[in-house]
Amino acid sequence: MSKRNAIRGGPGRASFLTLFVLLAPALIIFIAMVLVPVVEAAAFSLYKWNGLGPMTNFRGLRNFQALFSDEVVGKAISHNVLIAIFSLVVQLPMAMGLALIVSDEKFKGAVFFRTFFFLPYVLSEVITGALWQFIYQPQFGLVKLLWSTLLPGAQAPALLGDTKTVFWAILAVIVWKYFGLHMTIYVAGLQDIPKEQIEAATIDGASRKRIFASIILPGMRIPIQLSVFFSVIGSFQIFDVVWAMGRGDPVNAAETIVTYLYKMGLQRFNIGYGGAIAVFIFLLCLFFNLFYQKVLVREES
Amino acid sequence: MRSIKSGDRLMAVVRYCVCGAMFLIVAVPLYIAVMGGFKDMAQLQTDPMGLPSPLVAANYLDMLTGKTGSFWRQMGNSLIIAGGTIAILLVVATFAAYALARMRFKLSCLVYGIFQLGFFFPLAVAILPLYLQMRGLHLIDKYMGVILPQVAFQIPMQVMLLRGFIKAIPDELEEAAAIDGYGAFGFLLKIVVPLSTPILATVAILTLVASWNNFFTPLIVLNTATKFTLPMGVMDFMGQYAAGWNLILAFLTLAMVPAIVLYVLCQKYIVAGLTGGAIKG
Numbered sequence: 266m267s268k269r270n271a272i273r274g275g276p277g278r279a280s281f282l283t284l285f286v287l288l289a290p291a292l293i294i295f296i297a298m299v300l301v302p303v304v305e306a307a308a309f310s311l312y313k314w315n316g317l318g319p320m321t322n323f324r325g326l327r328n329f330q331a332l333f334s335d336e337v338v339g340k341a342i343s344h345n346v347l348i349a350i351f352s353l354v355v356q357l358p359m360a361m362g363l364a365l366i367v368s369d370e371k372f373k374g375a376v377f378f379r380t381f382f383f384l385p386y387v388l389s390e391v392i393t394g395a396l397w398q399f400i401y402q403p404q405f406g407l408v409k410l411l412w413s414t415l416l417p418g419a420q421a422p423a424l425l426g427d428t429k430t431v432f433w434a435i436l437a438v439i440v441w442k443y444f445g446l447h448m449t450i451y452v453a454g455l456q457d458i459p460k461e462q463i464e465a466a467t468i469d470g471a472s473r474k475r476i477f478a479s480i481i482l483p484g485m486r487i488p489i490q491l492s493v494f495f496s497v498i499g500s501f502q503i504f505d506v507v508w509a510m511g512r513g514d515p516v517n518a519a520e521t522i523v524t525y526l527y528k529m530g531l532q533r534f535n536i537g538y539g540g541a542i543a544v545f546i547f548l549l550c551l552f553f554n555l556f557y558q559k560v561l562v563r564e565e566s
Numbered sequence: 567m568r569s570i571k572s573g574d575r576l577m578a579v580v581r582y583c584v585c586g587a588m589f590l591i592v593a594v595p596l597y598i599a600v601m602g603g604f605k606d607m608a609q610l611q612t613d614p615m616g617l618p619s620p621l622v623a624a625n626y627l628d629m630l631t632g633k634t635g636s637f638w639r640q641m642g643n644s645l646i647i648a649g650g651t652i653a654i655l656l657v658v659a660t661f662a663a664y665a666l667a668r669m670r671f672k673l674s675c676l677v678y679g680i681f682q683l684g685f686f687f688p689l690a691v692a693i694l695p696l697y698l699q700m701r702g703l704h705l706i707d708k709y710m711g712v713i714l715p716q717v718a719f720q721i722p723m724q725v726m727l728l729r730g731f732i733k734a735i736p737d738e739l740e741e742a743a744a745i746d747g748y749g750a751f752g753f754l755l756k757i758v759v760p761l762s763t764p765i766l767a768t769v770a771i772l773t774l775v776a777s778w779n780n781f782f783t784p785l786i787v788l789n790t791a792t793k794f795t796l797p798m799g800v801m802d803f804m805g806q807y808a809a810g811w812n813l814i815l816a817f818l819t820l821a822m823v824p825a826i827v828l829y830v831l832c833q834k835y836i837v838a839g840l841t842g843g844a845i846k847g
Contacts, residue, residue, distance in 0.1 A: 283750045284665055288677060291662035291721055294654075295681060298718030302695035303687050309694060316698060363588065366581045378585045380833060385592060387829040387836070389779035391797035392818055395804055396599050405610050405811055407598065441591065446840070453841035488841075502688045505781045509801065523690040530694040531786065543691045554686055 303547065309540030316536045328541035338542070341513075341520040344432060348521075349500035351436055352443075357492055360444050364451030365481075379452060383445040390442065394509025397438045401425050425511050428518035435510050435519050442506065443499070447492045454488030455481070494557060501549055522546055596822075603816030610812050625816035634813060635806075637820055639792065640799035643709070644824075647784070647795060648777040650713040652770050655720050659769065660762070662721075663728035664754050668740070678729075684722030689715075689782060697786050711787040712795075716777055724769045727839070731765040732758055768839040771832045778825060796821045 310329070313322040332338055366372060367379040385393065400407045403421040412421035424434040458481060466476050504523040507513055513520035513528075522542065530539025594615075602610055603625050604618040628634045665671075666678050696715055697706075705711030735758060743753040759766070781797040788794060794802055800821055807813045829836060 280669065280671070280750075284669065284671055287661040287665035287669075287750075291658040291725065292677065292680070294658060294714060294718045295684065295721045297699075298696065298715045299684055299687055299692060299721075300680070302692035302699065305695035305698075306691055363584070366585060372578075372581060374582075374585070378589065381592060382588060383837065384596075384826070384829065387775060387779075387825050388822055389781065389797045389800075389825065391779075391781045391800050392821055395800050395814065396595055396818055398804075399602070399811055399815060400595055400598065402811065405614055407594065407614060410614055441595075445592075449837055450841050453837075498688070502690050504690065505797075508781070526690060527693070531697060536694055536698075539694045543694060546688065547686075547691045550688055550691075551686055 303543075306540045306543040306547075309536050310544045312537045312540075314536045315534045322537075324537060328537050329545075331538065332541050332545060337517050337520060337525055338522070338545075340517055341522045341525045344519065344521050345501050345503070347432075348436060348439060348503060349497045351440075352496035352500055353493065356440050356444055357447055357489075357496065359440075360447035360492070361451055363444070364448045364455055365477075367448070368452045368455040379449070383449050385442045386446045386449075388442070390505030391509045393438060393442050394506045397434075397441075398425065398510055401434055426515060428515055431511065431515065431519045435507055438506055438510065439503070443496070447496070450488050450492050450495075451485065454485045458484040490557075497553055497557075498550060501546060501553070522549075599815045599819050599822070602812055603819045605812050607810070607812055610815075622812070625813055626820065629813075629816060629820055635803050635817055636791070636794075636799065637817065640794050640796045641824065643793055644778055644795040647709055647712050647716070648774050650709060651716045651720070651777045652773050654713065655717045655724060655773055656766060656770060658717065659721055659724040659728055660754075660759070660766070663725045663732055664758060666725070667729045667732035668735075668758075669750075678725075681722050681725050684719070689719055693782070693786055700787055706787055707789050707793055708787070709793070712780075712783050715783050715787075716773075716780060720773055720776065724773070727769060728762070728765060731762055735761055764835075767832075768835045771828070771835045772839045774828065775825070775836060778828075796824075 309320070311324060311326070312320045313324050313328075314320045363378075363382065367375045367382070369375060399405065401424045403409055403423045403426075408424060409421040412419060422430065424430045462480050463476055466480060471479075502523055503521050504527070507519055507521050507524050508527075511519065513524040517525075523546065526539055526542040526546065529535050529542060598614060601616075601618055602614065604621050604623065606622050609618060609622075625634075629637045632638060662677075662681070666674060692715075700706050700711045700715075703711075705714070739757055739761075740753055743757055748756060779797065780795075781801075784795045784798050788798065791802060800818065803817050804814055
């Protein structure tokens with residue numbers, strides 16, 4: 266204890282300088298670039314402003330009123346929610362299934378598949394989006410090839426040009442890009458489950474289903490929580506892939522809340538309305554965070 | 567006994583079918599990009615899947631020699647921005663994590679709590695004010711204008727990872743360092759940093775991947791094509807060569823190579839940083 270104080274110069278003045286030097290750089294950058302902008306966004310949301318000159322046109326909550334009656338916002342949010350639901354219902358179970366396969370060391374090729382499936386996650390979202398734009402190209406892409414094999418002579422559909430299909434086409438790319446991350450999280454979790462437990466259960470004659478339900482699933486609580494968190498928060502922030510595959514168009518058919526924020530705020534310079542959208546996104550993430558902490562994390566433990 | 571065995575065999579077949587199908591789903595688009603880059607437009611149109619014949623190397627060569635696009639320039643920009651982000655982040659995050667892990671002071675919890683707030687604040691929420699702030703600081707179209715926000719948004723995660731690691735360094739080492747006459751900074755530089763190389767490497771590589779692939783921040787800050795990073799370069803290139811899909815695929819392939827090489831070389835750090843750190847930390 267006394268040595269502790271010796272090295273740090275005690276809790277007195279000497280250590281204040283040390284603490285300041287150590288903490289100030291990170292704090293200043295973080296506060297200036299993360300906290301202050303979020304507070305500023307909240308302030309902007311109360312004004313009508315184009316980002317130039319003084320911010321004087323106070324609008325109260327009228328930006329929020331406009332937001333709640335804006336059809337595009339409703340559409341965009343419904344897309345974000347669909348992405349989140351699709352991730353939870355399709356992507357995560359799929360990732361879990363694959364993780365169960367590739368975490369088995371007796372399965373030849375497990376390490377190879379594990380490594381390879383994670384690869385799309387390391388690629389940039391923009392490159393991924395651009396690449397899939399080609400795959401979906403009706404004149405050259407893979408879609409054309411599949412189409413002409415299955416239905417010779419028929420015109421291949423322009424999946425990204427049709428308001429009915431564009432969202433689903435992008436959703437498929439999102440799964441392609443991110444399933445490997447979730448699989449990898451699960452593989453790491455599965456490796457922490459003691460093998461003896463599973464072996465003992467097998468010897469006792471427990472079925473695979475039974476082992477999964479009573480040993481593996483409970484042991485995977487933290488990895489599952491983590492991947493649920495990543496996919497829901499990620500779904501509400503999705504931008505790059507959508508932007509690279511047609512900027513949320515045609516006619517907002519693939520719009521997400523962040524592509525709309527970008528269009529309103531930085532393309533049309535409607536900073537007030539953009540600020541209101543930003544506050545809305547922040548509140549959505551905050552509510553999810555609180556819900557997640559209170560309900561999901563606590564109930565299971 | 568026999569039924570279990572044949573069940574196992576069936577299981578193995580199912581496993582290989584599932585993995586094989588997923589393998590194709592991941593590999594085919596990548597294969598199409600690499601091969602498409604070696605084709606001319608006519609070949610690409612008639613046979614997107616086949617091997618190129620004849621092989622057109624000009625698409626790649628023109629890009630590598632700078633005749634089409636600005637691949638090297640944009641790769642350089644990406645490297646400068648990633649390098650700057652890593653350098654600044656490693657210093658400020660290690661300093662802060664060290665103070666939070668090994669020093670007792672009244673506001674310790676508050677400071678850590680402030681950093682933790684970052685997990686609640688997505689970048690998207692901050693972009694409008696961030697853009698105006700960068701304009702006010704005259705950092706629009708400057709590398710620093712991309713680097714500083716990237717550092718800021720990495721701080722919460724990396725301080726958390728580093729703090730966990732530095733906390734685990736035994737107290738005896740600190741006492742020994744004190745006897746040898748090292749102060750707080752001496753202990754940090756002579757003992758904590760060398761012991762922390764694995765976690766520092768993890769932080770550096772995770773930041774490299776994040777910065778390399780980041781599109782949103784450069785999109786907001788950079789205007790001039792000569793400053794563009796690779797992801798922005800891809801979008802720009804697609805705008806310029808809209809119908810030249812063979813050229814676009816060649817560019818995409820070149821732009822993917824650095825990330826793939828990095829992944830192959832540093833796989834352990836990337837996977838451990840993203841999963842182990844988060845699960846156990």
